[in-house]
Amino acid sequence: MRSVRARAALGATLVVAVALAAAGLAVLLVLRGNLTDRAGLEAEVTAREVAGELALGATYAELDLDDDDHPVQVTDEEGRVVAVSKDLEAVSGTGTAGVVPVSPAPAPGPGDDDDDEDDDGSDPPRSEVSSDSPDFTNGTATVDGEKADYRFAAVEVTTKEDVTLTVHAGAPLAAEQEAVNTVRTSMLTGLPVMLLVVAGVTWLVTRRALRPVEGIRRELAAITASEDLARRVPEPDSRDEIARLARTTNETLTVLEASVDRQRRFVADASHELRSPIASLRTQLEVGAAHPELLDLPGAVTDTVRLQVLAADLLLLARLDAGERPGRTAVDLGALVREEVSQRTADRIAPQVSVADGPLEVAGSRGQLARVVGNLLDNAERHAERSVAVSVRAERDEVLVEVTDDGPGVPEAEQDRIFERFVRLDDARSRDDGGAGLGLAIARDVAARHGGTLTVGTAPSGGARFTLRLPGRERP
Numbered sequence: 001m002r003s004v005r006a007r008a009a010l011g012a013t014l015v016v017a018v019a020l021a022a023a024g025l026a027v028l029l030v031l032r033g034n035l036t037d038r039a040g041l042e043a044e045v046t047a048r049e050v051a052g053e054l055a056l057g058a059t060y061a062e063l064d065l066d067d068d069d070h071p072v073q074v075t076d077e078e079g080r081v082v083a084v085s086k087d088l089e090a091v092s093g094t095g096t097a098g099v100v101p102v103s104p105a106p107a108p109g110p111g112d113d114d115d116d117e118d119d120d121g122s123d124p125p126r127s128e129v130s131s132d133s134p135d136f137t138n139g140t141a142t143v144d145g146e147k148a149d150y151r152f153a154a155v156e157v158t159t160k161e162d163v164t165l166t167v168h169a170g171a172p173l174a175a176e177q178e179a180v181n182t183v184r185t186s187m188l189t190g191l192p193v194m195l196l197v198v199a200g201v202t203w204l205v206t207r208r209a210l211r212p213v214e215g216i217r218r219e220l221a222a223i224t225a226s227e228d229l230a231r232r233v234p235e236p237d238s239r240d241e242i243a244r245l246a247r248t249t250n251e252t253l254t255v256l257e258a259s260v261d262r263q264r265r266f267v268a269d270a271s272h273e274l275r276s277p278i279a280s281l282r283t284q285l286e287v288g289a290a291h292p293e294l295l296d297l298p299g300a301v302t303d304t305v306r307l308q309v310l311a312a313d314l315l316l317l318a319r320l321d322a323g324e325r326p327g328r329t330a331v332d333l334g335a336l337v338r339e340e341v342s343q344r345t346a347d348r349i350a351p352q353v354s355v356a357d358g359p360l361e362v363a364g365s366r367g368q369l370a371r372v373v374g375n376l377l378d379n380a381e382r383h384a385e386r387s388v389a390v391s392v393r394a395e396r397d398e399v400l401v402e403v404t405d406d407g408p409g410v411p412e413a414e415q416d417r418i419f420e421r422f423v424r425l426d427d428a429r430s431r432d433d434g435g436a437g438l439g440l441a442i443a444r445d446v447a448a449r450h451g452g453t454l455t456v457g458t459a460p461s462g463g464a465r466f467t468l469r470l471p472g473r474e475r476p
Contacts, residue, residue, distance in 0.1 A: 005206040012202040013195050020194065024187045028180060034149060040136045043153035047169035051129045051157035054165060060285040071141045071150065073099070073168040085143070093139015094152050094168040130156040141170055149173040190209065212236040216246055222323065229257035262421075263321075267423035270314055277307040313438040316371070317421070320445045328366035330473055331404065332400050333369070334360040334392045341375045341390065347381050349388050351403075356393035361473040364450040369470075372446050372454075374467050375439035376403040383407035394472065398452075401468040404459040415456050419444045431433035443468075 050072055053063055055277075060083040065072050067085070073094050074083035083099040084091075088099050134153040141150050150170030158164050212234070219233040232253060235246040279305040288295030334355040341351050360368070380388045384405035391402045410418060417423055424437040440454075447454040452470035459465035 001471050004210060005203055006204045008438075009202040011200045016198045017191070017195055018445070020091040020187075024184075028184060028187075031183060032176060032180050035179055036173070039151035039171040039173055039176060043070065043136070043151050043169045044134050046072065046157065046171070047134060047153045047155040047167045049130060050074070050169060051155045051167045053128050054157050054159055054167070057160050068143050069172060071143055071170045072451070075166050075168070078162050086139060087144040088226055090142040090147070091139065091147065091168075091170075092141075093137045093150070094154070095137075098308060119195060128158050130158075132156075138173070139170070149177065183301055209242070212238075212242045212246065215337045216242075216249060219385035220249070223253070229253060229260055266317075266421055270310075273310055273422065274307070277303045279311070281307065310438075313442060315439065316368075316442055317445070320442075320449060324449075326368055326446075326449050328363045329366060330361050331364055331366045331369055332361050333401055333470070336366065336370060337373055337390055337392050337401065339376065341392040344377060345379075347377075349381055349384050349386065351377060351380070351388040351390050354389070356391075358394045359472065360392055360394055360399050361471040362399050362452075363473045364470070365446075368446045369450070372443040373401065373403075375443045376401075376468070379403075379439055379466070380464070382408075385463075389460075398469050399473050401470075402465060403468075404461070404465040405463040406459070406461040407463040408454050409458055409462055410464045418456065419454070 048066070050063060050065070054074070060074070063072075063074075063083055065083065065085040068087060071085045071088045071091065072083070072090070073081060073085070073091055073096065075094075076082050079096050080102045081096060082101050084099050084101065091097060091099055131439055134155045137152045137154070139150055139152055140147055149172070151173055151369050152168050152170045155162060155167045155169075157167060164217070215235045219231065221228065223231050223233075232250045233246050235250065236243045281300055284296050284300045284303070288297075288300075311465050337355065338353060343354050344351065377388070380403050384407045387406050389402075389404045391400075396471070419439040422437040423441075444454045447468055450470055452468065454469075455467050457465045457467065
C-alpha cells in the first residue's frame with residue numbers, strides 16, 4: 001500500500017474500529033450487569049416475601065407461590081425440597097433439582113400443639129429472616145412447559161419451630177437477554193456503516209490536504225526535467241506544514257540556483273584565468289622551439305608559477321565547496337604569523353609584526369590558516385605604499401589577526417564584493433602582478449570553515465584593515 005491516502009484511511013479506520021469495539025463491549029457489559037442486578041433485586045424481593053410468610057408461621061400450603069414469572073423453591077437444612085411454585089416442572093442453578101416436595105404434609109402452623117414443648121417455662125424459639133445479602137446464581141427453570149433462564153436469590157429463614165429453610169426465588173433474564181441482543185445487533189449493524197463513513201471521510205480529507213503536495217511534486221518533476229532552477233513550486237495560502245514545506249522547497253531552490261550560477265561563473269572565470277597563462281606559456285614555448293635565442297625563459301617560469309598558484313587555489317576552493325572540514329590541530333597564530341613573515345624576504349615591503357602575550361592558540365588546519373595569512377599579506381603588499389603591519393592578540397574567547405596597509409583602502413560600497421571569487425577592483429587590476437582575484441575569497445571561506453569571520457575596514461592611515469577572528473582553542 002504505497003498511497004498515503006490509503007494508509008491514512010486504513011489507519012483511521014482501524015483505530016476507530018478498535019475504539020468502537022472496546023466501547024461497545026464496555027456498554028454491553030455494563031448493560032448486562034445492570035439488567036442482571038435488576039433481575040437479582042426482583043428475585044431477592046420475591047424470596048424475602050416468601051421467607052417473611054414462613055417466618056410469620058405460614059404453612060407450606062399457605063404460601064403464595066402462584067406467580068409464574070418468579071418460580072420459588074424452598075429447601076430445608078438437608079437440601080430436601082419442601083415447597084415449590086405452581087407449575088414448576090424443572091429447575092437448575094439452585095443447588096437442588098427437585099421440584100416435588102418430599103413431604104406433602106404442611107409444616108406445623110401457629111394453631112398446632114407441640115407435644116414436645118418444654119414445660120420449664122422457657123421462651124419459644126424466635127423466627128426471623130436472615131438479613132445477610134442473599135446468594136445469587138444463574139440457572140434455568142421450566143414453568144408450565146416453557147424453559148427460560150432465571151436469576152435466583154437464596155434467602156435463609158428460621159421458622160417459629162426453629163427450622164432453618166432456604167428460599168430460592170428466580171427472576172426471568174429474558175428482558176436482559178433481549179436488551180443485550182438488541183444492542184449487540186445494532187452495534188454489529190452500525191459498525192460497518194460507521195467504519196465506511198470514517199474511511200471515506202479520511203480519504204477525502206487526506207486527498208484534499210495532500211493536493212498541494214501533488215502540485216509540489218509535479219512542479220519539482222518539471223524542474224528536474226527542464227533543469228530550469230528559476231521555477232518555483234506553488235505555495236498554498238494555508239499556514240500548515242505543507243505551506244512551510246513549499247516555502248522551504250522554494251528557499252532550497254533559490255539557494256541551489258545561486259549555487260549553480262556561482263559554479264557556472266566560477267567555471268567560466270576559471271577557464272578565462274587559465275587561458276591567459278596557458279596561452280602565454282604556449283606562445284613562448286613555440287617561439288623558443290622555432291627560435292631558441294628568442295626564448296623568454298623568465299617569462300615562461302613566471303607564467304608557470306602563476307598557473308601553478310591558480311590551479312592550487314582552484315583545488316582548494318573545490319575542496320571547500322565540497323564541504324571539507326578542517327582538522328582540530330592546535331595552531332599558535334602568533335608563531336604562524338612570525339613564520340609566514342620570515343619567509344617573505346623578497347617582498348617589496350617588509351611587514352611589521354606585533355604579537356601580544358597570552359594564549360593565541362586556535363583549533364584548525366595549519367596549512368589552511370597559513371594560506372589565509374599569506375593571502376592577506378599578499379593583498380596588503382600589493383596595495384601598500386610604504387608600510388604593512390600585522391598584529392595578533394587575544395580578545396575575550398577569540399584570537400584576532402589584523403593586517404593593515406597604507407594604500408588607497410577599500411571603498412565602503414565594495415567591502416563585501418571584494419570577497420567574491422574572481423573579483424578585482426579597477427585600481428587593484430591596474431597594479432595586479434598575476435593575482436586571479438581568489439585570495440580573499442579563499443581567506444573568507446577558510447575563516448568560515450574554522451568558525452570565524454574575516455572583515456575589512458579602514459585603517460587609521462587610511463588604507464585597508466583586514467580583521468580575522470577565530471575562536472580560541474579550549475584548553476583541557
